[in-house]
Amino acid sequence: MEGKGKRVVTLRDVAQRAGVSTMTASKVMRGAGSISEKTQHNVRQAAHDLGYLPNSLAGSLSSRKSRMVAVIIPSIADVVFSEVLSGVNSVLRPCGFQTFIGESLFDPGIETDLLREMLSFRPAGLLLNGGMMRSLDAQSLLERRNCPVIRLWDGDHAEHDFSAGLSHEEAGRLVAEHLLERNMRRIAYVGAELNRDLCARRRHLALQSALRAKGIDLISMTSESMPRQAETGRVLTGNLMETHPQIEAIHFLNDAMALGGLSYLHEIGIRVPDRVSVVGFNGTSLANAVRTRLTTVDVPRMEIGSVAARALLQMLSGERVEGRWQAPLRVVQGNTTVMI
Amino acid sequence: MEGKGKRVVTLRDVAQRAGVSTMTASKVMRGAGSISEKTQHNVRQAAHDLGYLPNSLAGSLSSRKSRMVAVIIPSIADVVFSEVLSGVNSVLRPCGFQTFIGESLFDPGIETDLLREMLSFRPAGLLLNGGMMRSLDAQSLLERRNCPVIRLWDGDHAEHDFSAGLSHEEAGRLVAEHLLERNMRRIAYVGAELNRDLCARRRHLALQSALRAKGIDLISMTSESMPRQAETGRVLTGNLMETHPQIEAIHFLNDAMALGGLSYLHEIGIRVPDRVSVVGFNGTSLANAVRTRLTTVDVPRMEIGSVAARALLQMLSGERVEGRWQAPLRVVQGNTTVMI
DNA sequence: TAGGACGATGTTATCGATAACAACGATTGT
């Protein structure tokens, strides 16, 4: 916002030019009330001539309605979340809703600030990515909310008004089953930032307890300080193989880390999946891009976003929506032949 | 926005409870004017007790100032743009600015709509990703803008108030030089969506003309209907190798497509870089994750975002900023030994 | 032909804050 001298065109200017009252012009602009064809045309013409651009601040303030939806995700640069977001957008935008995106970086402080700032714009709805700690301030902000709140990504709990996501517990179990079926016994997990990402942690724990039920101890190699990227996967896999050279299978927090792990295993001459099985997570397009197609758990990310968005639209149109939607999960088998 | 019965707490309620006028409360809340310690404390206490949440719509409307910055990028799910965005956020958020993200999907219609909607919130600034067609409506919206406009990603032209990006022409030439130095003669380009992404197209053309200057005809295999992902890289590389089996080097639109290409070449038994050299683009972390480290052009994406954001902040604080910033580019050499 | 119903338009108050300036007591300098 920066005054460039030339006063901005307001609805009043449009009305004057069209020779009607402001109210009439307002009705024409948002297609409300009943206005004669002729007047409508005049107003629209005037608006066009003057280059009128509505002021949503004023509009929303007055009507106490808005068409903006606030979304908070941990990271924009992580395909996993940005694809959920694309799903959200694909539903909301055609319906004339704006999405407003915030990036929490898994930091409860940032999340709280974002929440406060976004709510101060009185959004029509709020989509929150699940899976992180939440500050007390944030909780009380959410309690006092006056818009629907939908949780994304985390489908284990039915918090807020609705949740759309996957069951991370189921995901952990699924991987355990997959490995057990193939008679793996020496199993490891490689991940990062589990203290901040509660969803990933839940998958990890589910895997661990499913294995323990069969008398197997999961070996975990994780880092809290390194990012969840390929390079970290490489490094941690290195640590892992040094301390536990007999490992038969490794499950990674995500596909990117798994790729890093694959590249390390290749370097030291360990064949995948002959000697070591590798299982990623998310089913990103990466998994198919590498020569040794990665075994991974496919998560319908776009769909999670679109389901959440549709639920929000329903709530906004007065329908009663409750509970949660759990995304279907499946293990996608990678190469079984050696393709190193 | 949805009335839940309980009336929202306004500044007036806070003021009443603190026993001061609304104006005084307002000053306290935004740290303006000079207010006694005691009053400040009272007001803050009252605000806290009531759970007051400012209404930015009203605030911005009245002051004609806002702390929101609108950003439009082609795709959120594409790491390339989302990392630029992270750079923007890393600078703006600590300064109390909100970013407001729109996804144009390279569609001029959507971009125009987004522009209109975002400008209707009277943002403090506008960051626009360069490299796509722009509708006439969008152009006139931009002409009537009353906030600074900064162009991202495209550093070839100095449009708008400032540009921060890379020179795509330089990038194309850089790749040409790299290949020519290595005595490549049969060179191909694989890409997608060049009609919509003008930046990618410019790189392509620069490569083509640099080669032609040395008497080499660039062979291009592109698609307008497929997405710029690994799978498309695979498919197009397949087409390419069938029609031009003698190819010595392939440059891809981005790293993801290059990975797809690599995986295809591997499948049909073509060794990289022995028989065919592969050069990606962007220097994403992917490039290092694969066994045959990809040769690519490193682009400092985060930095582009942060430079743009800092320029915006300067403009907002009244400093005069002009021209453009061009990101340094360099070719990152991948494996030279065979690591298939 | 009176009395509604209805379509089209205008009037007034309000949304929740801030800008600009006025007011007022206390301090300060001469």
Added chain:
DNA sequence: ACAATCGTTGTTATCGATAACATCGTCCTA
């Protein structure tokens, strides 16, 4: 001791729209 100054606080108008209701012909029906 009196005006000037300063720090603090309050008053009024305004930002640009919309909600709710009022108005005023016109057309229809009994």
